[in-house]
Amino acid sequence: MRLEAFQPQVGVHCETTTLRNMLHHAGARLSEPLLFGLGQGIDFQYWDAPVPGRGAPMLTGRVGPGEIARRACAALGAELCRERPPDPDAARTRTAELLAAGHVVGVTVDIYHLDYFSSRSHFAAHCIALYGLDDDLAHVVDTAQQGGAQTLPGESLRRARDSREGFLPSPNLQMHIGGLPKRLTTDSAAVPREQIWHAVRATAERMLTDRGPRRGPSGLRRAAAEVSGWHDTLTPSEELVPATGRFWRYAGTGGANFRALYRDFLREARHRTGEAALDRAADAFEGVRQQWDEAIDLLLGYGEAADPGGRLKAVEALLHATADAEQSAFEHLHRLAGERTGESP
Template sequence: MRLESFQPQVGVHCETTTLRNMLHHAGARLSEPLLFGLGQGIDFQYWDPPVPGRSAPMLTGRVGPGELSHRACAALGAELCASRPPDADAARARTAELLAAGHVVGVTVDIYHLDYFSSRSHFASHYIALYGLDEEPDDGHGGGLAYVVDTDQQGGAQTLPGESLRRARNSDEGFLPSPNLQMHIGGLPKRLTTDSTAVAHEEIWQAIRATAARMLSDRGPERGLSGLRKAASDVPGWRDTLTPGEELVPGVGRFWRYAGTGGANFRGLYGDFLREARQRTADAALDGPADAFDGVRQQWDEAIDLLLGYGEAPDPGGRLKAVETLMHAIADAEQAAFERLLRLATRRVGESP
């Protein structure tokens, strides 16, 4: 069974792509950057390596899985329903019920088990939008096809074996697994289904203020700007602590660039959100912060390029020091941008009726 009226929506980040597809099918035509901004998705989180010396730390540029969707839906007044059936059979049965009721279903998966994914590493915090399931054969061994939407980088709308989806959903391996988690949109305010410009200025400014306040707050040494500075200071030591560094260091760069969890992609999304917020609010004061995030994204890309070329570098230590310098400069630039946004949003919220 497939949702015949479903229209796949492309995106660059897995959770916002999934959320956009769920909302679009429910009747709310909203952009991915707007959802990212309303969901307060930007962050920095530092996770120690699971195997010290043999694996790299996990450095992510977003909030934790699921937080963005809940915050965005709360800002929009949309009902987000999430559940986690106890096993793979129950999860599939519940998903089939939701599809039959006309819902696009967002599910968390381990990319290792997705046939169309090139990664051979376990990463279980990935989201895809499910819009169809074929009936499985009577032998009970799994089968049929699943119809999903992934990010544009992964090909957008995809078809994969039902058993592949089953394994991916049921996996408890990889980063922050949540086996069989699923979500759907239970209901929308009528204003969102009749007018794509119905997002209130107040909702936008509240999200900007909350994001800036969180990024500037002290949440310990591994979160926000403190986490970014900790990561920067640790980078030069990777030459001695990561073995083999020629593989692990470029692996961090590939992860940041292609997996979507690094700094550049999310900083670009946030800059796009600020530009859309400027258009929706007609507030030219947002031009400066939006331009600032363009510069931040460029700096992230420069750091990623340095990591990707680490194995061939004549001076590997010097290359890592250059990455450290860039990351500290990024932290300074992000702090200045968020301080500016916090002052601006606080004034605008105070001016709202």
């Protein structure tokens, strides 16, 4: 069974792509950058490697799994229903019921078990939009990098959903849109201006709040301070150092560890609110994106570098400068959004 009139919406990040497909089929035509921004998705988080020295730390540029969908739906007034059936059979039964009721179902999966994924590592914090189930096949939408609409064996999906391995597993978790405000189904420009400003301010406030040495600009500065030592602490460094660059550019981030996606949100926010003052913020994040991309290029070329230690020193300096630039950009956004919402200090 496949949903009638379903139109795949392909994106760059797994959670926002999944959310966009669920909302679009329910009748809300919204862009991926807007959902990322309303979901307050940008962050920096430092996670230790599971085994020190055997793998690079997980350095991600977004908030935790599920938070973007939850916050974006709250901002939109959409009902987000989340559930975790107790086992694979119950999960399939419940998913089939939701499909029969006309819902696109977002499911969390371990990419290791997805036939169309080239990566052979376990990563369980991925999500995809499910729009059809036949006896032996599942029909899903993944990111553009993974080919968009895909068909895979039902058993592969079953294993991917039930996996307990990899980063942040959430076996058999699924979500769907229970309902939408009528205004969202009749006018794509109906996102309240105040919700955009609230999301901007809440994001900036979180990024400027001291949450310890592993989050936000502090986490980025910690990572920067460690980069120059990766030549000695990561083994084999010629594989693990470029892998970090690939993760920041290609692992469903939209480029530059989610900074390009947030820049695009600010550009759309400027268009939707008519606030020319947002041009400065969008330009600042374009500069931030360029700094991230420069650092990524250096990491990707590490294995062939004549002076790998010097290359890592350059990355360290770039990341420190990037942390400063991000902090400055969020300070500006916090002031601006505070003025627009009447929440200025």
